[in-house]
Amino acid sequence: MLFNSIEFAIFLPAVFFLYWILPHKFRWPLLLAASYFFYMCWKPVYAILILATTLVSYSAGILIETANSKARKRLVIAVAATVTLGILFTFKYFNFVCEAVCDLIGVFTTRPQPLTLGLLLPVGISFYTFQTLGYIIDVYRGTAKAERHFGIYATFVSFFPQLVAGPIERSTSLIPQIREERRFDGELASYGLKQLCWGFFKKVVIADRIALYVAQVFAAPESFKGFSLLAAVMLFTVQIYCDFSGYSDMAIGTAKLLGVNLTTNFKSPYFAGSLRDFWSRWHISLSTWFRDYVYIPLGGNKRGRPRQLLNLFVTFLLSGLWHGADWTFIVWGGAHGAGRVFEELVLPKKREFKNKALKAVRGVLVFLFCSFTWIFFAAGSLGDSFYIIGHMFDGIGAPLGYVKSGLAALGFDLRSLVVLALAVGLLIVFDAFSVKRDVIGGISKGKLGVRWAVYILFVVFVIVCIPAARGTEFIYFRF
Numbered sequence: 001m002l003f004n005s006i007e008f009a010i011f012l013p014a015v016f017f018l019y020w021i022l023p024h025k026f027r028w029p030l031l032l033a034a035s036y037f038f039y040m041c042w043k044p045v046y047a048i049l050i051l052a053t054t055l056v057s058y059s060a061g062i063l064i065e066t067a068n069s070k071a072r073k074r075l076v077i078a079v080a081a082t083v084t085l086g087i088l089f090t091f092k093y094f095n096f097v098c099e100a101v102c103d104l105i106g107v108f109t110t111r112p113q114p115l116t117l118g119l120l121l122p123v124g125i126s127f128y129t130f131q132t133l134g135y136i137i138d139v140y141r142g143t144a145k146a147e148r149h150f151g152i153y154a155t156f157v158s159f160f161p162q163l164v165a166g167p168i169e170r171s172t173s174l175i176p177q178i179r180e181e182r183r184f185d186g187e188l189a190s191y192g193l194k195q196l197c198w199g200f201f202k203k204v205v206i207a208d209r210i211a212l213y214v215a216q217v218f219a220a221p222e223s224f225k226g227f228s229l230l231a232a233v234m235l236f237t238v239q240i241y242c243d244f245s246g247y248s249d250m251a252i253g254t255a256k257l258l259g260v261n262l263t264t265n266f267k268s269p270y271f272a273g274s275l276r277d278f279w280s281r282w283h284i285s286l287s288t289w290f291r292d293y294v295y296i297p298l299g300g301n302k303r304g305r306p307r308q309l310l311n312l313f314v315t316f317l318l319s320g321l322w323h324g325a326d327w328t329f330i331v332w333g334g335a336h337g338a339g340r341v342f343e344e345l346v347l348p349k350k351r352e353f354k355n356k357a358l359k360a361v362r363g364v365l366v367f368l369f370c371s372f373t374w375i376f377f378a379a380g381s382l383g384d385s386f387y388i389i390g391h392m393f394d395g396i397g398a399p400l401g402y403v404k405s406g407l408a409a410l411g412f413d414l415r416s417l418v419v420l421a422l423a424v425g426l427l428i429v430f431d432a433f434s435v436k437r438d439v440i441g442g443i444s445k446g447k448l449g450v451r452w453a454v455y456i457l458f459v460v461f462v463i464v465c466i467p468a469a470r471g472t473e474f475i476y477f478r479f
Helices: 006-021 024-040 044-066 070-108 125-141 148-158 171-179 186-219 227-257 275-279 284-295 304-323 327-346 356-378 381-393 397-410 414-434 439-444 447-465
Strands: none
Touching: 006 024, 024 044, 024 148, 024 171, 044 070, 044 125, 044 148, 044 227, 044 447, 070 125, 070 284, 125 171, 125 304, 125 414, 148 171, 186 227, 186 414, 186 439, 186 447, 227 356, 227 381, 227 414, 275 327, 275 356, 284 304, 284 439, 304 327, 304 439, 327 381, 356 381, 414 439, 439 447
């Protein structure tokens, strides 16, 4: 079930009204049932995987907490991690690893036929696997208590607003909110509804409109050249941000309607002045997960400068692999890892640049670097990636013809350009103000007439700008 679907428009109000009508003791069962129903709308049989992961991590948490020796704790966490990551590996990485091994053998002798499994990748498996793995590690470290109530814990793992694409929540934050008895908060619900609508705008009006032009290029890049390739790259930079942050806003807004606060996942990332700053603003729940459970355990910055740089690079390499079982994602993660290492070696540590022009230049360079590396993220293969890089400036010697022919190849007309420019312009203004303030909160506290004028204009703009094509699936569902 997609957030941007008629089905969800029926599902959410039904859950919302039942949730607040029912007594507190019946709310977690409602959330659990609704979450499994929500997930099973994709492929019912894969709910078994969530249940298996839930059972393993729930049992592991209790066994770790009650173990009377460090060795027993380590044994339990090793077994639990092996099982949960083993499920993820089987469905997401098995085919990729088999093909890579066969390719390696083929360098020295006849390449064998790889053994592959005809399995579909379960939606959201990387997200709920990392959420449960983080819980097990926290219990092992003693920073979280093992949850004894299986129903509450199962709801934590499967909570439908963030189940399939995050934010990746910590048990210490989400479980107490599921357990806590609360009364309806009209102000929180109102804020959540507005955030949900803003996420809908980013996804449907911007991301889905851009997808109409970009998808054709990355599906068959060799059919295009010149500005059409460059425009597709720059547009995808906007698309993936609006698609994923739009999902996060809709997830966080939906949770607020149920009285639950989820982790902020995006903070105007394209206004970052460095890659370090970018990754503190982009997919924050995943960035902090890798920091706490990979980078720091590897030694962080506590084992000397060379080891710190290696830890940084390895963390980003694993982050790339988390996103997908393909060399393109490994290259993408490695590029960001190399970029972070470069920053650590070159940029000043404790001094911020006060020159506004210099800060702007840094911001543009970070944006261009991210846009360039998104090529590997979006392309179907390394060959497609290198084709795009090698041909996106073909014909640039005649700038007017370069741009005109590229837009024509993508199928743009004047109306499409104007609508997209207005929508992206609104996004830029919103994100620029969001760097230092809460825009939705600020509008909500404005004068009644001004506030409602903004709401009405926004609704009209959305209705006018929604593309005719049916809404597409969120990009991060494939991870």
